[in-house]
Amino acid sequence: MNGAESLVRTLVNSGVEVCFSNPGTSEMHFVAALDKVDGMRAILGLFEGAVTGMADGYGRIAEKPAATLLHLGPGLANGLANLHNARRAQTPIVNIVGDHATYHAQYDAPLASDLAGFARPVSGWIHSSTSPKTVAADGARAVQAAMQPPGQIATLILPADTAWLDAEQAAPALPRIAPAAVSSEAVDRVAKALKNGKKTAILVRGAALKEKGLAAAGRIAAKSGARIMCDTFAPRLQRGAGRVAIERIPYFAEQIVETLQSVEQLILVGSKPPVSFFAYPGKPSWCTPESADIIYLAHPHEDGAAALEAVADAVAAPKEPAGIAPLQKPELPKAGASFDQFTIGQVVGHFLPENAIVSDEAATSGIGSMIATVNAAPHDHLSLTGGSIGQGLPLATGAAVAAPDRKVVCLHGDGGAMYTLQALWTQAREKLDVVNVIFANRSYAILNIELMRVGAENPGPKALSMLDLHNPELNWASLGNGMGVESTRVETIEEFVDVFSSAVKQKGPRLIEVLI
Numbered sequence: 418m419n420g421a422e423s424l425v426r427t428l429v430n431s432g433v434e435v436c437f438s439n440p441g442t443s444e445m446h447f448v449a450a451l452d453k454v455d456g457m458r459a460i461l462g463l464f465e466g467a468v469t470g471m472a473d474g475y476g477r478i479a480e481k482p483a484a485t486l487l488h489l490g491p492g493l494a495n496g497l498a499n500l501h502n503a504r505r506a507q508t509p510i511v512n513i514v515g516d517h518a519t520y521h522a523q524y525d526a527p528l529a530s531d532l533a534g535f536a537r538p539v540s541g542w543i544h545s546s547t548s549p550k551t552v553a554a555d556g557a558r559a560v561q562a563a564m565q566p567p568g569q570i571a572t573l574i575l576p577a578d579t580a581w582l583d584a585e586q587a588a589p590a591l592p593r594i595a596p597a598a599v600s601s602e603a604v605d606r607v608a609k610a611l612k613n614g615k616k617t618a619i620l621v622r623g624a625a626l627k628e629k630g631l632a633a634a635g636r637i638a639a640k641s642g643a644r645i646m647c648d649t650f651a652p653r654l655q656r657g658a659g660r661v662a663i664e665r666i667p668y669f670a671e672q673i674v675e676t677l678q679s680v681e682q683l684i685l686v687g688s689k690p691p692v693s694f695f696a697y698p699g700k701p702s703w704c705t706p707e708s709a710d711i712i713y714l715a716h717p718h719e720d721g722a723a724a725l726e727a728v729a730d731a732v733a734a735p736k737e738p739a740g741i742a743p744l745q746k747p748e749l750p751k752a753g754a755s756f757d758q759f760t761i762g763q764v765v766g767h768f769l770p771e772n773a774i775v776s777d778e779a780a781t782s783g784i785g786s787m788i789a790t791v792n793a794a795p796h797d798h799l800s801l802t803g804g805s806i807g808q809g810l811p812l813a814t815g816a817a818v819a820a821p822d823r824k825v826v827c828l829h830g831d832g833g834a835m836y837t838l839q840a841l842w843t844q845a846r847e848k849l850d851v852v853n854v855i856f857a858n859r860s861y862a863i864l865n866i867e868l869m870r871v872g873a874e875n876p877g878p879k880a881l882s883m884l885d886l887h888n889p890e891l892n893w894a895s896l897g898n899g900m901g902v903e904s905t906r907v908e909t910i911e912e913f914v915d916v917f918s919s920a921v922k923q924k925g926p927r928l929i930e931v932l933i
Contacts (some may be wrong), residue, residue, distance in 0.1 A: 418587075420549030421446035421580035422453055424513070426587035427553040429456040431560035433484050433511060435475060435818060436460070437468045441488030443515030446580040448486075460818065460847060462811070463839035469496035470811025470837055471818070472510045473503035477653045477799055478774060478819035482509040482563040482571075489515055490530030493572075499811065499837070500539040500570060502803035506652035507623065507717060509563040510570045511556075512536070516545070518578035532574055541569030546579045553588035561591040567623050567687065567717040596624075599715050599724035607684055607714045608731035615681035615710075617643040621663070623687035625721030626654045630686075633725035635661035635738025640729070644680075645740065648688055650800040657769075657795040658744035665787075666691050669870075673704035682710040687721040694804065697870055745792035749914060756910045757933055758785035758856065764910070765854070766793040768918050770824045774799065774816045778809030779828040780863050782856035782933065786828055807836025810853065814840045817849035824921060825851040831891055831930075832861045838896060844926035845901030852920045853902070853928040855893045859886045897928035904928035 418426075425447065428436075435458045440448050451459045462468035468485050475483040487493045493514050503510055516522075516532055536543050542562035546552045555573055563571040611617060621634055626647055634645045638661075646664045647654060656662070667673055670693035677683070683690060683705055690705045705711065714728065715721040746767050750760040762785030769775075771794040777783055778801045790796070799816065801808050813827035834855055844851050861884045897904030903926070907913045913931060920927040 418584055419446060419581050420552040420584045422450040423553040423584035423587050424556045424575070425450045425454045425457055427556040428484055428511070428560065429454060430587055431557055431590040432481055433560060434458060435483040436486055437462055437471045437483055437815070438486035439463070439465050439468050439488065439492060440486050441492060441515065443517065443577045444486055444488060446577070447513065447515070447575065460843060462843050464837065465492050465495035466499050466807060467811040467837045467840040467843065469503065470499035470808050471815035471840065471843065473499060473506060473508045473808070474776065474799065474812035474815025475819045476503070476508040476510055476568070477506060478797070478816045482511045482560060483815070484511045484513055487512060487514045489528050490532040490535050491528065493532065493535050497535065497539060498805040499808055501805050502801065502808050504539045504570055505803035507567040507569065508652065509568040511559050511563050512540070512570060512572040514572060514574050516574050516576045519547070519576045520578065536572040539570055540572040542571040545574035546576060549579045549582040549584045552579050552584060553586065557588040557591045561594065565594050566596040596720040597718055599719050599727065603714055604724060604727045604731055607712055607728050610682055610684065610712055611637065611641040611643060611728070611732050616679050617641065617682050617684060618646050618677065618680045619643050619684045619686060620646045620648070620688045620691070621686045621721065622648055622651060623717060623721055625686050625715070625725060626651055627722070628655050628660060630722035630725050631655065631661040631663065632738045633722060633729045635740050636729040636734035636736070637725065637732065639737065639739035640732050640734035648691065650802045652800065652802050654798045655795070656798055657790060657793050658742050659795055660742055661738050661740050662742040662791055668694065670697060670700045670702070670704055674701060677705055680706060680709050682712060684712045684714050686715045686725060687717045742792050744794070747789045750910045752911060754910050756908065756913070758782040760910050761913060761931060762786035762789035764914055764917055765826065765828070766790040768921050769793045769796060769826065770921055771795060773824045773826055774820060776809050776813035776816060776825060776827040777801070778806065778830060778833050779856055780830040780833060781866070782830055782858065783828060806833035810834055810840035811837050813851050813853065814844050814849060817844070817851050818847065821850065827851055827853045829853065829855055830862070831855050831857045831859065831893060832886055835891065838900065841897055841900035841902045841926070841928065848925055850924050851926045852917070853897070853926070854917070855928065855930045857891065857893055857930050857932050859890055860884060861886070893928065893930035902926045902928045904930065906930040906932065908932045
């Protein structure tokens with residue numbers, strides 16, 4: 418076997434079952450090896466930014482890495498924005514990036530680049546294979562590195578000759594590194610703090626935002642009265658009926674300050690103190706009260722859910738958590754109701770299937786759905802973790818690959834969706850069960866808000882035109898149909914009720930363009 422085949426076999430041995438790919442010449446031996454090895458599903462994306470976003474969505478739901486296959490430095494660079502989001506989400510991903518043959522590098526061919534330089538800002542682990550004899554071992558190390566808690570991006574650079582020359586054998590999987598246990602001293606410190614009478618918030622992130630961790634946090638709240646919170650953009654939050662409802666940190670700096678103004682101690686579980694997304698004239702960047710005590714219960718690489726359970730036991734918390742959301746689906750809007758994000762959210766919350774996955778990049782149109790789904794059927798919510806828009810469609814696509822038996826609903830603004838609309842083609846090709854709702858307000862609406870907030874005075878027609886998506890107007894129904902996804906434009910709440918309720922009952926990809 419050659420180096421490429423030894424690598425594919427090693428990835429399969431290590432539990433990697435999916436490769437999201439946009440290959441080029443240097444990766445052809447890896448592509449050919451996919452036919453020689455059972456157990457690896459190959460999924461084509463038409464743009465590298467879609468490929469990396471799919472790997473992020475897959476990793477968040479599957480809780481193990483997919484591989485990406487990217488072409489040289491420019492191919493990796495095209496995927497960096499969604500790798501940035503994945504890094505912020507602490508998603509395990511194994512990037513396989515082809516490179517020129519080792520002996521060809523001296524000639525500075527047109528596609529030569531500082532590949533490692535592109536990879537470094539988004540990668541927790543980088544290695545370039547030097548021999549076909551070591552490629553398999555390098556692949557096993559890449560998977561182990563990606564799975565190192567809390568999860569990270571491992572980038573393996575694969576020069577073309579190390580892929581085509583003879584190799585010896587595949588490598589076995591390396592042991593998976595478990596999350597570190599939190600010290601008893603940290604548990605005791607937090608338990609003591611919870612008894613001191615101070616107003617307390619517990620900020621939770623990572624795996625502790627699944628049912629086990631939420632239940633433990635709810636027990637602590639029942640005993641101590643502490644507020645249970647999560648970051649504005651949590652990578653994965655399990656919410657809805659039967660789960661402990663959690664308070665979400667708001668987006669804007671002054672809102673965060675107001676939300677936390679009464680907090681006297683902030684306990685961190687896999688998170689860090691909240692800061693403003695951007696700097697604004699006259700507004701704070703640090704949003705936690707200066708007088709508040711900050712106490713770390715669990716760092717991101719530690720087992721936050723187990724730490725919360727230990728604290729709950731240490732404070733003799735009741736077995737029943739506080740704040741469990743009852744099932745209370747929102748009523749459907751009345752005929753003739755306004756057509757906006759809030760009535761749309763009511764419809765989404767009413768029809769959202771049990772155990773659905775929501776990929777949310779609705780931006781300024783997302784508040785309505787967040788409010789309306791608090792008491793909806795239990796579901797997973799995936800956020801835009803790194804703020805780099807164009808994540809929602811590929812994130813939904815990868816999540817649907819990871820969980821083919823679950824309905825995926827993608828809520829997306831029209832401006833951000835244009836960055837990676839190629840993901841729709843992959844949804845159609847793979848027959849993935851995704852309902853895409855595109856909020857078509859014909860604007861980068863968040864930037865209109867930010868234009869005022871940063872103090873840019875008296876914007877004129879040139880400035881405002883940079884934030885406007887009219888002239889010509891985007892036609893998402895046509896774009897979706899052109900990508901092979903059945904797509905419909907709706908302009909009234911009655912139309913949306915009919916189309917959305919039908920879409921969630923059917924299998925396969927759908928797109929609904931809502932004109933708001």
